Amino acid sequence: MKKVLIISYYWPPAGGPGVQRWLKFAKYLPEYGIEPVMYVPKDPHYPLKDPSLVAEVPENIKVLENDIFEPYSLAGIFSKKDTHKISSGIIPAEAKQGFLQKMLLFIRGNFFIPDARKFWVKPSVKYLTTYLRENGIDNIITTGPPHSMHLIGKQLKETLDVRWIADFRDPWTGIGYHKKLKLLPSAEKKHLKLEKAVLDAADEIIATSFTTAREFEQLTKTPVTVITNGYDYEEVDLLPQDVKFSLSHIGSLLSGRNPNLLWEALRELISENEDFAEDFQLKLIGAVGEPVLESIRKAGLGNNLFIRGYVSHQEALQLQRSSQLLLLIEIDTPETRGIIPGKLFEYTVSNRPILAIGPEKADIQKIIQETNTGVFFLYSEKEKMKSFILERYREFKSGTLSSHPIGLQKYSRKTLTGELANLLKKPA
Known part of the structure; x- marks a missing residue:
């Protein structure tokens, strides 16, 4: 069975929509003859947690964990509430921002490029270079945000003979809150340079929306495929229909x-x-x-x-x-x-x-x-x-x-996983 290494920051017990996409892909990929191996952080700073999702992780899937340093744990000394919001992508309107929020946003935007998980890149590349070589895996997928995951993929691509697919659940510099990060011109230039380098270095790009795909096609010659998010019709105990x-x-x-x-x-x-x-x-x-x-x-x-x-x-x-x-x-x-x-x-x-x-x-x-x-x-x-x-x-x-x-049906998780499998089986 063909193996693929998937590098993701979000994984159960993380809560929120970011974890659902690759949890479901990992569930259905074996049905298409592909064995996923997940690479995720150990004890990360998740802004939202949903322990119930742990039960949805397929029993036979291999999950690699590696320690991660996140500066949000230090920033929390000053304000856990503000740090939690910013790490979640929740940025108040300019008029509503206090001095501490403005300071945290400035630091986040100008010192942690592309994001505060950048410190996981170097140890991940070191760990995965050895793992990929020892296990003969030559297909990797990175999913962001956080877009530092793509920097891991880029460096692995430069070091090893691997095929790399970069999955963008959200845009990079085109996302709404990017302009709110109080970026200095030098920081904005670095974001744009890194984004362009990732788009050009990847073998394939996946976008989750039609608009993002069109925008990426203006920036790079790398093939861009749209694979949206989707649904997995899950059996739940139904509540009575609202009387109101x-x-x-x-x-x-x-x-x-x-x-x-x-x-x-x-x-x-x-x-x-x-x-x-x-x-x-x-x-x-x-x-x-x-x-x-x-x-x-x-x-x-x-x-x-x-x-x-x-x-x-x-x-x-x-x-x-x-x-x-x-x-x-x-x-x-x-x-x-x-x-x-x-x-x-x-x-x-x-x-x-x-x-x-x-x-x-x-x-x-x-x-x-x-x-x-x-x-x-x-x-x-x-x-x-x-x-x-x-x-x-x-x-x-x-x-x-x-x-x-x-x-x-075209938006079912199983159908969408079939599209991903076709992309993985596509000749290099």
């Missing part, structure tokens, strides 16, 4: 994702319809930014608001399927057009309609439309959002509210 007409957002909802016109539309529906006011519930599951909560309460939705913090992956699936409507929000900037949240695919198989909001020409719009799983709106389309919600509410009252998806 619930609009649920599952996952972090931070200040950049704050659709004020949606809150206004809901306020108008509540004031215009007594039954709607009684039935409606806005459910926010996960971390919620204070500016978002302020906007919701200012809109008069406080009495209809239900908040719950971070939940396990299994609980998230249960809450998705028990909701009436599912809310998906992406930041309203051109940089986020290529962001396709992993939860979108879980939403599509929940059998619940999706109300999605995002920037013009967003990739999520294409997927929602082609799968017939909901409706996508621009931030400015208040009246259209209002009409959609009211129509779904009438279906809720009549007992007919449901989703009617088509063509979802």
Whole structure:
């Protein structure tokens, strides 16, 4: 059986969407005649943990662990809260940043390039050079962010006769928060230089969105393939369907994702319809930014608001399927057009309609439309959002509210793993 070494920072017990992609690929690759070997850090500084995912790690998979030094452990001496947020990619708006946050962002952006896991590169290259030689493995995959994982792949490629695939779950310099890192010109130049070097040195590049793929194709001649995230229809103990007409957002909802016109539309529906006011519930599951909560309460939705913090992956699936409507929000900037949240695919198989909001020409719009799983709106389309919600509410009252998806199979984790396997078997 062909072997492939997969270098990933995120692995159970890490929580959040970053761990799901390669956990599922590792699960299905053996069915395509490929044996995955995972290389992950030992006792890393994960901003989110979900111990329940440990049980999903295939029993027969080999997992290599190596010690990692992370400066976040030292930065936590000054402020664990701020350090935790920044390590999670949660960057407050400029006006909301205190001196300590600004200082941590400046240090993060200018001294830890490409990221704070850079100190794992050198020991990893040393360890893996020996391992790859001794075990005759000549295919490696790196997945980022953190993009320092790609630097490991680049150095292994330069040292050994290996075929290297670089998987970008998110863009590098094109990601939304890159501009918030208070980069000096020299640091920005170094980021761009490293990104270009990685793109050019890899044998193949994988992007998770159509927009990111197009952007990479403008930067390099290396072949770029789109393999999105997907769903793995998991059996969970179903909760009863919500009695309330619930609009649920599952996952972090931070200040950049704050659709004020949606809150206004809901306020108008509540004031215009007594039954709607009684039935409606806005459910926010996960971390919620204070500016978002302020906007919701200012809109008069406080009495209809239900908040719950971070939940396990299994609980998230249960809450998705028990909701009436599912809310998906992406930041309203051109940089986020290529962001396709992993939860979108879980939403599509929940059998619940999706109300999605995002920037013009967003990739999520294409997927929602082609799968017939909901409706996508621009931030400015208040009246259209209002009409959609009211129509779904009438279906809720009549007992007919449901989703009617088509063509979802192409986004199943097993199908997507087949695409990855074809890439691995592609002649050099």
